[in-house]
Amino acid sequence: MVHHHHYHEYMQQKMRRNTSNQQQQNKRHKFFINDNIDILREILKRLDGPSLGVASCVCRLWCNLTNNDDSIWEHLCFRHVLTPPPATVRPVVVALGGYKRLYMVCVRPVLSRLSESERVMKRVWTRHEVQLSLSLFCIDSYERLAGGGGMIASDASPSSLMFLCNPINV
């Protein structure tokens, strides 16, 4: 009799503990990332280029962030650079069209030429690659001022920089 009673108590305690595990799950404050943009930004700025493209398709908020928050692209452009570029670089880049444009027009084509796929092996950029990207960016800017094409390679004139966006045919 006594044995049966203890077992019953034991089972009740076990059930109580199981429901309290459930309650633990429910007690967790519901976290919604779209209400915590700072946290969302922390994740976005650590994504690689193609993943940012994917992220911009998630919803309107993410699309707006990836389109309008240039600091996300700034992180992306110089992520693998050993020493960050000097502070004097930023106003120039912003004046020439911003970091997103720098990435799309110069960094991305250079990176994809260095590797087979868009998802480049993570390696440290040399100072020269940074300089190259920035120089190309300046050239792109002047071309636009002179009435050149947009970011699509096919639009541009033969002498344009946009040949960089074409795959290599060796």
Added chain:
Amino acid sequence: MAQEASSSTSSKTISLKTGDGEIFEIEASAAKQMKTVQRLIDDLGDDITIPLHNVFSKELPKIIEYYKKDITGEITKDFEAEFVKDLNDDEVKVLFLAANYLDANKLFEFLSQNIADRLESKSVEYVRKYFGVENDFTPEEESKLREERAWSFRGIKEDE
């Protein structure tokens, strides 16, 4: 008298109580790395069990493990890789949110990068589901966006 007792923090331990009522001990120097905890200690004193309403017994031990390594200066890339190796994407998210709540900067940054790495080459649907975000684009808007970003979608596991 009380002042004397708390003057040396190097070997003092702090008691933390999780949202589900379990108590864990950490070194005072580790507590310093979690700004939320340190603030509570400053307000409540270091002899009281510090309540952490939004951190639970599932994740706190892992966080304590990280900061135990941190105070001995032993956090290496290998340690960090090992730390997240057996965690699934949801478990990492829980840890990440706890690190945010605790204002534990080093762990938060590490886990942000880990989550970003895990999201690489995942589909849009996977990312939406992971964060519980709803698609508020019209089908036309979405397909236009995807077309513009076609270069992003090479190599994505679409059905994941």
